[in-house]
Amino acid sequence: MPKVSQDYLDAQRTELLEGARRCFAQFGYEEATVVRLEEATGRSRGAIFHHFPTKQDLFLAVLERDAEREAARWAAGSSADVLAGLAAEDPDWATVVIEQSRRRRTDPSFQARWQGRTDLVRDALLALVRRERAAGRVAASIPDAVAARFLSVVGDGLLLQRAILGQVPHAGEVVALATAALAEPVPPAG
């Protein structure tokens, strides 16, 4: 049996996950049937489900790959870059992610499996906040957890509007306002 290189296997996996992502985005989770997944990925069902025993496994693998890319963006770039990326996300894919997100609240097993994705993005976001703070771009009065939550709320709002509207008017200005907000001292609540 010939050996195949790890690079080749990685490339195959990437291609499979990208095809699956397009299929989920186009048809939604429920309507992404096995036949459609075969067409979108160019793989037989045997080849697909050899690596991902169920459709949920496949979907979570796509999400995980997205999370790795998002975490890499938080790790490498500014908060403005990442927010702008969310505002420019494929609207169909954003829709599927949002639809499936709600299962985290109602389906404990799904929540447990999604946790890896959540942790990855949360850690990268916190690391960014600390980096921005070290660079003097986060006001001392704003705790890390609050700054990270604020960025994630704005990011989710951009993602939702992208899913609903197909585009977010004034996205650049909204991102600039959000990032500037962290540099200013927060007034007392009340």
Added chain:
Amino acid sequence: MPKVSQDYLDAQRTELLEGARRCFAQFGYEEATVVRLEEATGRSRGAIFHHFPTKQDLFLAVLERDAEREAARWAAGSSADVLAGLAAEDPDWATVVIEQSRRRRTDPSFQARWQGRTDLVRDALLALVRRERAAGRVAASIPDAVAARFLSVVGDGLLLQRAILGQVPHAGEVVALATAALAEPVPPAG
């Protein structure tokens, strides 16, 4: 035939729409069957569908009523009040609204019917921005449309996190950061 007062009719309508809202929230749009709508509203299908010929009509009427209340909040209160209200929305109802929202992008007839709701909330939001500006709480460098978009993005982010997580950690601080952001001059983008 005895005359019934307008107040009585309004109260009946409110009760019907509140029952329908609970039913949509509990089961989701698709699973809110006629039988379940009858149970939740305490009305026969004949009584329900006399006023709302289809389930979509009924759903849009519930949305419209929500929009009126949201517009009234924007009209009466501060942006902080409205954002806090979105962060405290019934998570199940938030989920249904978000699920159905995406149909605005893909279903032109649904989009057209949702437009009334959109216009109502947008006008109320713009009125609030102008009021806040007159009170000196919106920086001159931020146009009305940008301030309104920023508030709607933060509001949608809070609503989405409420739907996904069931609660939004640090919601109060996030709202305070968002409202403070509008008072500050926005730095040049880039």
